[in-house]
Amino acid sequence: MNKAILLDMAVKAAEKTYSPYSGYAVGAALLGKSGRIYTGCNIENSSFSATVCAERAAFFKAIVEGEREFAAIAVVGGKQGDFQKECMPCGVCRQVMAEFCGNDFKIITSANEYMLDELLPGAFNFNSIM
Numbered sequence: 575m576n577k578a579i580l581l582d583m584a585v586k587a588a589e590k591t592y593s594p595y596s597g598y599a600v601g602a603a604l605l606g607k608s609g610r611i612y613t614g615c616n617i618e619n620s621s622f623s624a625t626v627c628a629e630r631a632a633f634f635k636a637i638v639e640g641e642r643e644f645a646a647i648a649v650v651g652g653k654q655g656d657f658q659k660e661c662m663p664c665g666v667c668r669q670v671m672a673e674f675c676g677n678d679f680k681i682i683t684s685a686n687e688y689m690l691d692e693l694l695p696g697a698f699n700f701n702s703i704m
């Protein structure tokens with residue numbers, strides 16, 4: 575897995591952002607275990623709660639395409655195209671990751687690389703109710 579390529583694709587995806595309310599653009603590039611990459615951007619809504627994050631947009635796109643296993647996701651975000659500051663996935667997106675990913679899944683930001691268990695320890699997931 576090439577981190578630089580994945581981060582680059584996340585930056586490109588962020589250009590597609592629809593974020594007229596926050597002005598904060600987010601891009602994600604999700605690497606499936608098949609090798610395919612699914613991109614996502616944040617899509618805001620005038621009814622704020624209907625907003626979808628970039629990471630979830632990427633996950634849902636992948637699921638619709640039939641991919642169920644994932645290796646890594648790169649996430650970038652910032653105002654006015656400045657992605658220097660680290661953008662961390664929100665709690666809801668971490669929960670979606672926990673549904674489909676194990677602790678071998680890597681979360682790549684502009685500054686760091688994390689394991690899912692570091693970002694959502696003790697996650698409630700599929701195994702919790704089986």
Ligand code: THU
Binds near residue numbers: 600625626664667
């Ligand atoms: N956002 C994401 O796309 N991903 C995250 O993990 C954090 C937040 C978006 C939602 C909203 O459009 C904007 O960033 C500001 O919160």
